[in-house]
Every structure is written in C-alpha cells, then in structure tokens.
Amino acid sequence: SFDLTQPPSVSVSPGQTATITCSGEKLGDRYVCWYQQKPGQSPVEVIYQDNKRPSGIPERLSGSNSGNTATLTISGTQVMDEGDYYCQVWDGNTAVFGGGTKLTVL
Amino acid sequence: EVQLVESGGGLVQPGGSLRVSCAASGFTFSSYWMSWVRQAPGKGLEWVANIKEDGTERYYVDSVRGRFTISRDNDKKSLFLEMNNLRAEDTAVYSCARVAMYFFDSDTFPEAFDIWGQGTMVTVSS
Numbered sequence: 001s002f003d004l005t006q007p008p009s010v011s012v013s014p015g016q017t018a019t020i021t022c023s024g025e026k027l028g029d030r031y032v033c034w035y036q037q038k039p040g041q042s043p044v045e046v047i048y049q050d051n052k053r054p055s056g057i058p059e060r061l062s063g064s065n066s067g068n069t070a071t072l073t074i075s076g077t078q079v080m081d082e083g084d085y086y087c088q089v090w091d092g093n094t095a096v097f098g099g100g101t102k103l104t105v106l
Numbered sequence: 107e108v109q110l111v112e113s114g115g116g117l118v119q120p121g122g123s124l125r126v127s128c129a130a131s132g133f134t135f136s137s138y139w140m141s142w143v144r145q146a147p148g149k150g151l152e153w154v155a156n157i158k159e160d161g162t163e164r165y166y167v168d169s170v171r172g173r174f175t176i177s178r179d180n181d182k183k184s185l186f187l188e189m190n191n192l193r194a195e196d197t198a199v200y201s202c203a204r205v206a207m208y209f210f211d212s213d214t215f216p217e218a219f220d221i222w223g224q225g226t227m228v229t230v231s232s
Contacts, residue, residue, distance in 0.1 A: 001168070033218040035151070042201060042222040043151065049208070049217065086151050090216045093165045095141065095153035 002091040004098035011104045018074040020101045022087030025068060030089045032070040034063060037100075038083040046085075047072060079105050108132035108221055110202050115226030122192050126226050128185040128202030136160075136180035139205035139216060142187045144198035145225070152198075155187065156205065156216075170196075192230045199225035 005023045012018040022032060034047035045054050047063035050070065060075040074081050082105050087098040114126040128140075142154040155176040156165045164176050175188040185202050203219035 031217065035219070037151075042224055043219070044222070045218050045220050048206070048220075054220065084150075088151075088153075088218070093156055093163070093216060094167070095143075095156070095216070095219075097151040097153060100150040 001094075002089065002096045004087055004089065004096055006085075006087060006098040006101045008099070009102045009104065011106060012074075012077045014079060014105055015076055018077045018081070018103055018105075020072040020074075020085050020103065022070040022072070022098050023068055024070075024089065027068050027070055027089070028066045030065075032063065032065045033088045034072045035086045035088065036081075036083050037086065043086065074103075077103075077105050081105060108204075110204065110221055110223035112200065112202055112223045112226040115200065115228045117229045117231065118192055119232050120193060120230055122230070123188070123190045124192065124228060125186060125188045126200050126228065128223055130183045130185065130202075130204075133204070133221075135178075135183040139207065140176075140178060140185045141203045141205055141219060142176060142185075142200055143203050143219065143222075144196075144200045144228075146195075146198040149198075154200070157185070189228070192228075194230050197228060197230045199227050201225040 031049045035043040036046045037043040050065040051063040062073045084100045086100045109131045111129045118124045141156045157176045173191045177186045202223045204221040206217045206220040207214045208217045
C-alpha cells in the first residue's frame with residue numbers, strides 16, 4: 001500500500017511562515033489533499049488537487065507538490081491555525097492519510 | 107445546510123457486532139461516493155471504506171476487509187457500516203465523509219473528503 005510520511009510536529013511563531021511536508025514515492029504524480037483538525041472537531045478540507053483552496057479557506061494557506069514531497073504552507077501564521085494537519089492521496093479508489101502533523105503556534 | 111450526522115456507536119465486547127449509521131441532508135446524496143473514516147483515541151485519521159453512488163462498488167482497508175460492510179440507502183439518504191468480529195484495535199471515532207469527485211478524460215476520480223460528520227464513538231472492550 002502507498003505510504004505518506006509527515007513530521008509529527010511543527011512549531012512556528014505568530015506571523016511567521018509554517019511549512020508542513022508530506023512525503024511519498026513519486027507523490028508528485030498524484031493529487032494531494034490537506035485537512036485541518038482542531039481539538040474535539042471534525043477535519044476540514046483546506047487544500048485539494050495539490051494547491052486549490054475550498055471556498056472559505058484563507059489565501060495564506062497554500063499547497064504545492066513535486067517529486068516525492070507535498071508541502072502545505074501557512075503564511076502569517078495565526079494562533080487560530082493551531083491544530084493537526086493531515087495530507088491524503090487516493091490509491092485507485094482507496095484513500096491514504098499521512099500520520100498527521102501537530103502545528104503549534106507560540 | 108449540508109450535513110452528515112452519525113449515530114449508533116457504543117460499547118461492544120470483542121468478537122461482537124455493531125452497526126453505525128450516517129444521515130445525510132442538504133445535498134443530493136445519491137450523486138456522491140461516500141466513505142467511513144475512523145480515528146482511534148489520540149491517533150491519526152484512517153480511511154475505512156468507500157461506496158459508489160449506486161452501491162455497486164465498495165472498497166475497504168485491509169484491516170477490516172471481511173469483517174466490515176459498507177452500504178447505503180439512497181431513498182433514505184443514509185450510509186451504514188456493519189461491523190462484525192470487532193477487535194480492541196477497532197476502537198475509534200467513526201465518521202462518515204462525502205467524497206468530492208473530479209472529471210478527467212471522460213471519467214470521474216475521487217478528489218477529497220469535502221464534508222465530514224461529527225463522528226460516533228465505538229469502543230471494543232470486555
């Protein structure tokens with residue numbers, strides 16, 4: 001099965017840029033989605049097709065995907081951005097999630 | 107309002123069975139693939155199963171294949187997950203999710219989980 005690897009945690013100061021990576025073999029050949037999950041809440045889709053934002057997602061969240069690595073970038077990080085972030089791809093008609101990255105803003 | 111509401115979770119003994127449900131509203135349920143995703147306490151997201159719009163195709167993660175069955179009732183706008191021979195490692199919050207699709211080269215492909223329910227807790231313990 002296809003594996004996705006994320007760093008367990010990322011820390012950033014308010015106003016700075018946070019970068020969360022997701023690695024997998026030839027990941028650039030697949031579309032990557034990203035989800036944000038805050039404590040006690042359901043996940044929310046924040047990026048689809050590598051770099052597209054659903055309606056209502058701020059422009060300071062952006063995505064890219066090339067080679068073996070996809071990246072979620074949060075510019076001007078705010079305290080409200082704290083939470084767990086998961087990357088996800090489709091392997092045929094089955095879904096694969098990365099292990100998740102806890103973003104701390106301090 | 108587009109909404110997914112799960113129900114049916116609870117405490118079950120190892121080897122037991124449970125059926126969880128998901129009620130959809132605010133969108134044309136019969137036009138979407140649907141999925142179940144679970145999250146064990148303190149752990150990450152794990153995709154469990156998918157079902158095509160008309161129920162003719164179903165896919166499962168290896169760890170539940172043969173024990174879990176995903177199904178749907180489009181008339182009642184409902185999604186189900188029948189879980190048999192439950193194990194302690196199946197303990198998790200089970201959430202239903204809508205699958206957004208995209209079109210390419212005269213075919214459709216899964217894109218993302220664009221709507222999620224709040225989840226229902228399933229605990230497998232003696």
